Amino acid sequence: MSAQPATSFNNNQASLDSHIRPFEKSASNNTLSSVVEDAATPPLSTSSFSKHLPLLHSAALKPDFRRGSGDSGYDEGSSSPSPLATPDLAPSVASGTGSGAESPVSLDEFSFGHKLRAEDRAEHHGVDQKINLAGLNGLDIGGVTGLETGSFVASAMMPIRYEIKCVDGILDTSNTDLLVGIDCSVFPVMMKPYTGEPVGRRLVIVDNNVYALYGDKIKAYFDHHGVESHIHPLRASENTKEFDSVQELLQQFKNFDIDRRNEPIIAVGGGVTLDICSLAANLWRRNTPVVKVPTTLIGMVDAGVGVKTAVNWCGGKNKIGTYCAPLGVFVDAEQFLGSTGGRGVGNGMGEILKMACVKDVELFELMEGWVAAKPEIEGRAPTSMIMKRAIQGMLEELSPNLFEHTLYRVVDYGHTFSPFVEMDALETNKPLLHGEAVNLDMALSTMLAHNRGWLYPASASHSFSLVRRTYALMSALGLPLRHASFTADNCITALGEIEKARGGRVRVPLMSGGIGMTRFADDVCEDEVRRAWEDMCELVGEMESNGELMGQFGAEGQVTEGPLE
Ligand SMILES: NC(=O)c1ccc[n+]([C@@H]2O[C@H](COP(=O)([O-])OP(=O)(O)OC[C@H]3O[C@@H](n4cnc5c(N)ncnc54)[C@H](O)[C@@H]3O)[C@@H](O)[C@H]2O)c1
Known part of the structure; x- marks a missing residue:
C-alpha cells in the first residue's frame, strides 16, 4: 500500500473524530430545527464529483417536457397508473402490466441488458421497461457499467423549464391565469394538466401585509372560480426570514393534506415570502410545485425570476436554501406596486440598476428617462420595457x-x-x-x-x-x-x-x-x-x-424602519 492513501485516510479519520456528536432524539429536538443545527458542524466529505460529467445520448433528449404531452400525473406510492409523458406509451402501461413495479429481470438478463441502449432493453424486456427510459425520467440508465467494472456511476440530465409571464389583472375574476395559465409538464413533478374540469383546491401563502391589502380580493378570486382555497397569511420580513417560518409553512402543507401533483402551492408576496415558501415547498416531499406571484418590484425582477430559495440563519444572510425551479411566475406590476410606495419601488429599482450597470446601458438610459419624466416615484410602476429588459437580462445570466x-x-x-x-x-x-x-x-x-x-x-x-x-x-x-x-x-x-x-x-x-x-x-x-x-x-x-442628489433617501440616508410605507 502506498503511503499517500494511508495518510489521507488518517487525516479524514481525524477530521471525522473531531466532528462526530451523538444525536439524541428527544421531544425537544425532534424537529427540523434540531436537524439543521446539527448540520452546522463542518462537512465531513470532500469527495469530488466533477470528473463524472453527465452522459448524454440522443435518447436523453427525446421526450419533450415542454408541451404537456402526458395525460395525467400521479404520485409515487399511488396505486394509480404511472405518469408517462409520451402518449403512445401511456395506454400500454395503463392496461395493467404492472406499471411502476420493477420488471422481473434476472441478474443474467440484467447484466446482458445493461449493455444495451434503453430502447433495446425496452424491446427485450417488454414495454414496462420504458417507464424508466433514459431522458424520460431524467436518468441516463444506459451508462451504468458497475457490474463489469465495480465502479458505479450515476448520471442524470435534469430538464428545467418554467415561465415568467407578465400579465394584467392577475386577481381579476375574468383572469384565469393563476388557475390554468401554467405549464404543468415541468420536470420532475409532471403535474396533471388542465382538462377544463373545475380546479379543486389551492393552498395560498400570502405575505401578511399583502393579505391586509389584497386578502379579500384573493379570496373573492378563488370563490368566484369555485376553488376551495385556504389562505395562510405569513409574517414576512427580513427578521422572520428564518427556519421557524419554513416550519410554519410545512405544518400548513400537512394540515391542508396537499396533493402535490394536482394542487400547486400559490405564493403571493415579496422576495421574503417567495424565498420562504419556495424553500418549504422544496423540502415538502422533496419538491412540491409553487406558483409565484411577486408583489414587490424586487420579487418581480429578481427573487421571482431565479431558482434559489433561502432563509437566513445564525445571523447569516440566506445561509440555508436550495435550488428549485418554480412551476410558474406571474408578474403584475400594475396590480401590486401601487401599494409599495416610493421606497418599495426604489428598492426594486436597485436590482434593476444592477442589471443596467453590468450588462445593459440602454436599460440605464431608460431608467434615467423614467426618473426625469416624473421625479416623484411614489407607487409608480416602471415602464413595461424597463420591467421586461430587467427580467430578460436576469434570465440571460441565470439560465446558463x-x-x-x-x-x-x-x-x-x-x-x-x-x-x-x-x-x-x-x-x-x-x-x-x-x-x-x-x-x-x-x-x-x-x-x-x-x-x-x-x-x-x-x-x-x-x-x-x-x-x-x-x-x-x-x-x-x-x-x-x-x-x-x-x-x-x-x-x-x-x-x-x-x-x-x-x-x-x-x-x-x-x-x-x-x-x-x-x-x-x-x-x-x-x-x-x-x-x-x-x-x-x-x-x-x-x-x-451641489444639490446633485435629489432623491428622497439619498442625501440623508433616511431609510425608515419596517414594512414599506
Ligand atoms: N431568491 C432569490 O434569487 C432572491 C433574489 C433577490 C432577492 N431575494 C430576497 O428577497 C428579499 C427582498 O425582497 P423584498 O424587497 O420584496 O422584501 P419583502 O418580501 O420583505 O417585502 C418588503 C416589504 O413589503 C411588504 N409588501 C410586499 N408586497 C407589498 C405590496 N404589494 N404592497 C405593500 N407592501 C408590500 C412586505 O410585507 C414587506 O414588509 C430578501 O430577503 C432577498 O434576500 C431573493
Whole structure:
C-alpha cells in the first residue's frame, strides 16, 4: 500500500473524530430545527464529483417536457397508473402490466441488458421497461457499467423549464391565469394538466401585509372560480426570514393534506415570502410545485425570476436554501406596486440598476428617462420595457448557470459587501431593504472600478463623470448612498465573508469599459476598499452640497424602519 492513501485516510479519520456528536432524539429536538443545527458542524466529505460529467445520448433528449404531452400525473406510492409523458406509451402501461413495479429481470438478463441502449432493453424486456427510459425520467440508465467494472456511476440530465409571464389583472375574476395559465409538464413533478374540469383546491401563502391589502380580493378570486382555497397569511420580513417560518409553512402543507401533483402551492408576496415558501415547498416531499406571484418590484425582477430559495440563519444572510425551479411566475406590476410606495419601488429599482450597470446601458438610459419624466416615484410602476429588459437580462445570466456552477456571476454585482451590511443594518433602528443595501454596494463598486482605471480606461475625467452620473441616478431612484452600517470596516469584513462564500476568491464584479459591461476582480484588498469607500463618501458629500442628489433617501440616508410605507 502506498503511503499517500494511508495518510489521507488518517487525516479524514481525524477530521471525522473531531466532528462526530451523538444525536439524541428527544421531544425537544425532534424537529427540523434540531436537524439543521446539527448540520452546522463542518462537512465531513470532500469527495469530488466533477470528473463524472453527465452522459448524454440522443435518447436523453427525446421526450419533450415542454408541451404537456402526458395525460395525467400521479404520485409515487399511488396505486394509480404511472405518469408517462409520451402518449403512445401511456395506454400500454395503463392496461395493467404492472406499471411502476420493477420488471422481473434476472441478474443474467440484467447484466446482458445493461449493455444495451434503453430502447433495446425496452424491446427485450417488454414495454414496462420504458417507464424508466433514459431522458424520460431524467436518468441516463444506459451508462451504468458497475457490474463489469465495480465502479458505479450515476448520471442524470435534469430538464428545467418554467415561465415568467407578465400579465394584467392577475386577481381579476375574468383572469384565469393563476388557475390554468401554467405549464404543468415541468420536470420532475409532471403535474396533471388542465382538462377544463373545475380546479379543486389551492393552498395560498400570502405575505401578511399583502393579505391586509389584497386578502379579500384573493379570496373573492378563488370563490368566484369555485376553488376551495385556504389562505395562510405569513409574517414576512427580513427578521422572520428564518427556519421557524419554513416550519410554519410545512405544518400548513400537512394540515391542508396537499396533493402535490394536482394542487400547486400559490405564493403571493415579496422576495421574503417567495424565498420562504419556495424553500418549504422544496423540502415538502422533496419538491412540491409553487406558483409565484411577486408583489414587490424586487420579487418581480429578481427573487421571482431565479431558482434559489433561502432563509437566513445564525445571523447569516440566506445561509440555508436550495435550488428549485418554480412551476410558474406571474408578474403584475400594475396590480401590486401601487401599494409599495416610493421606497418599495426604489428598492426594486436597485436590482434593476444592477442589471443596467453590468450588462445593459440602454436599460440605464431608460431608467434615467423614467426618473426625469416624473421625479416623484411614489407607487409608480416602471415602464413595461424597463420591467421586461430587467427580467430578460436576469434570465440571460441565470439560465446558463442556474445552479451556480461558476461563481463568476455578473448578477452578483452589488452583492459583495451588501449581504454583511444588510444583516448588520437589521440590528440598527434603520434597517435597510435588500435593494437599498445592494445600492450601497454598487456605489462602492463603482468607485472601485473608477479607481482601478477600469470604468472608462480611455479617459479618467469621463470615468469620473460616469461615477457622478451613476450616483445621481441612484439618488433619483430614492436609493441611499449612506447608512450607519455602511462603514469601511464593515465592507472589509464583508469582503472576507464573501471570499469564503465564493470558493476562496472574492470574484468582485465591477463595471469595466463603460456602463453596461463587466469584468471580475480577484485581487481586491482591504486598503483598496478603504480608499474607495473614502473617495465615495467625499464625492457623495460634494454632490450633496451641489444639490446633485435629489432623491428622497439619498442625501440623508433616511431609510425608515419596517414594512414599506
Ligand atoms: N431568491 C432569490 O434569487 C432572491 C433574489 C433577490 C432577492 N431575494 C430576497 O428577497 C428579499 C427582498 O425582497 P423584498 O424587497 O420584496 O422584501 P419583502 O418580501 O420583505 O417585502 C418588503 C416589504 O413589503 C411588504 N409588501 C410586499 N408586497 C407589498 C405590496 N404589494 N404592497 C405593500 N407592501 C408590500 C412586505 O410585507 C414587506 O414588509 C430578501 O430577503 C432577498 O434576500 C431573493
